[in-house]
Amino acid sequence: MRFLTVSGPPSSGKTSVILRVIEALQQRQRKIGVVKFDCLLTDDDALYAKKGVMVKKGLSGALCPDHYFVSNIEACVTWGKENDCEYLISESAGLCNRCSPHINDITAICVIDNLSGVNTPRKIGPMLKSADIVVITKGDIVSQAEREVFASRVKQVNPGAVIMNINGITGQGAFELTSLFEAASNIDTLKGKTLRFSMPAALCSYCLGETRIGEEYQTGNVRKMEMEDKQ
Amino acid sequence: MRLTELYQQPLTAILAEHPYIEDFITSFGLTITANNSSLEHYLDQLNPDFLEDLGLSREQLQRSLDDFLNGMLALRKPLDRVESLTIIGGRNKSGEAEHVELTLQPGEVTCIVGPTGSGKSRLLADIEWVAQGDTPTGRKILINDQIPDSQWRFSTEHKLVAQLSQNMNFVMDLTAEEFIQMHAESRLVTNPQEKVAQILEQANMLAGEQFRPDTPVTALSGGQSRALMIADMAFLSKSPIALIDEIENAGIDRKKALNLLIREEKIVLMATHDPILALMGDRRLVIKNGGIAKVITANEAERCNLQRLEEMDNQLMALRNRIRSGETLEQL
Structure with missing residues (x-):
């Protein structure tokens, strides 16, 4: 089973890109599974189901979404394998820009859009910087010059990645992206694999449900801002 | 080093x-x-x-x-110059062979005509992907008569194709001058100031109404935006191929715009149904059912008619100006 992790900021077009890739894979008669991770609510599972692919939905609710991802992804891979999927795609949004679901030896894709602004590539952490393939969307509505500047900014923070422009609406470029999916790593299990980058740590009173604000209620892993102006 | x-x-x-x-x-x-x-x-x-x-x-x-x-x-390192682009036909949606082998050269304009959904975008995508029989059409693209290096597919610095379409907008919060400067810097050109001045001058020649260097790009009119995009494409984009999608209603001097790209030795591919633009092209590819159904080379009779079409266009333009200045059209 070929397994790929797809991540990217909210509303960057992850689901649209995956749907277009699914259409291209289905033309090649492939059996596909998708795992959709989200926080509170998603209807995207219905969009996937409509395409006739296997779909699993995971909502992290009150937990950190990426910690939730990493504690569930192994079972998802087993699920895909048991259902004889030839492709399994996980979709998750990197919400704090510091997390990343990418796993060593597993093809990692980051979806980012031209409208998010030229400084956005710098602001996104390992989710973008450690991806193998960076998909840039919404190129049809911005000028060629802005596309070039945006792509060069992405290239600057992840020079080793393959960078592709995909139109999530018309599917332009999706066929080409699919040919890279066909080269994704083939796996049976995630046992023994490691994340490309550690998750941000949080272990403080607020993780355990504290709501009151004030020094005396803060325990555990707490960090303070520098408030004094440096001379 | x-x-x-x-x-x-x-x-x-x-x-x-x-x-x-x-x-x-x-x-x-x-x-x-x-x-x-x-x-x-x-x-x-x-x-x-x-x-x-x-x-x-x-x-x-x-x-x-x-x-x-x-x-x-x-x-x-300087990149090999693109002297020619060859399209070797594949098949249409029904699987019938295209029987086409076509070589395009810098400074040539090729128009692509056909109804929506006929496969114009697929043809443009085949070129951008430098297809080698690995796309649904089975077409092959050669550069300088050879199977090209795969770097054309993935390189961001050496993109084969630069695009311009009616739907494109500027979204950056910068002035025209700052904007070109930023693009020039990302392209590592040696003389950014010179490029900025050149592009602003040319864009103003294409646009119906003038704009200043300190105009925010998001405040430019449709025509001014298109003019700036074309001038930028001609002088800053390294891509040897320019794909243009329907600029007929863009409110710019279409002839000057096309000549600018031709002068800068671009291979121009243009999806258009505008008779004047179509006749200005060296040839037209007719797309039907996902395939190139016919290649029409502009002949002498058509070239003669181009002059008449331009006169008709100028007449319409004059009427448009009369409307703009508040006149009536009771007398044509």
Whole structure:
């Protein structure tokens, strides 16, 4: 089973890109599974189901979404394998820009859009910087010059990645992206694999449900801002 | 220079010769100052905890910097000029062979005609992907009569195709001048100021109404935006092929715009149904059912009619101006 992790900021077009890739894979008669991770609510599972692919939905609710991802992804891979999927795609949004679901030896894709602004590539952490393939969307509505500047900014923070422009609406470029999916790593299990980058740590009173604000209620892993102006 | 040698040089020398390294480092949220220690020493002394806060590790930063420097050094090498682009036909949606082999050269304009959904976009995508029989149409694209290097597919610096369509807008919060400057810097051109002046001048010649260098790009009219996009494409884009999708209603001098791209030796492909633009092209590809059904070369009779069409267009333009200035059209 070929397994790929797809991540990217909210509303960057992850689901649209995956749907277009699914259409291209289905033309090649492939059996596909998708795992959709989200926080509170998603209807995207219905969009996937409509395409006739296997779909699993995971909502992290009150937990950190990426910690939730990493504690569930192994079972998802087993699920895909048991259902004889030839492709399994996980979709998750990197919400704090510091997390990343990418796993060593597993093809990692980051979806980012031209409208998010030229400084956005710098602001996104390992989710973008450690991806193998960076998909840039919404190129049809911005000028060629802005596309070039945006792509060069992405290239600057992840020079080793393959960078592709995909139109999530018309599917332009999706066929080409699919040919890279066909080269994704083939796996049976995630046992023994490691994340490309550690998750941000949080272990403080607020993780355990504290709501009151004030020094005396803060325990555990707490960090303070520098408030004094440096001379 | 080899990368390993570069890492051993003092920062003062490296940052002077490769100023983009500073930009690279700051894009990761780090700071670097020119001093006598080496680049390697700089990386070694970075605090691992601080890097982890930035979502980085020493190894990853090093790997990215290696890739980045290799890319930058490659950018300095001149790329083979594209002297010709050959489209070798595949098949249409019904699987019938196209029987086409077509070679396009710099300075030539090829129009693509056909109804919506006929496969114009697929043809343009085949060219952009430099298809080698590996797309649904089975077409093959040759550059300079040869199977091209795969770098054309994935390189961001050496994109084969630059696009312009009616739907494109400027979204950046910059003035026209700042905008071109930023694009020029990302392309590492040696004389950004000169390029900025040149592009502003040309864009103003194409646009119906003039704009100033300090006009925000988002405040430009449709025609001014299109004019700036075309001038920028002609002088700053390194892509040898220009794809233009329906600029007929863009409110710019279409003839001047096309001539600008021709003068800059672009291979121009244009999806259009505008009779004047179509006759200005060297040939027209007729797309039907996903395939190239016919290639029409503009002949003498059509060229003669172009003059008449231009007269008709000028008449319409004059009427439009009369409407604009509040006149009536009771008398034509």
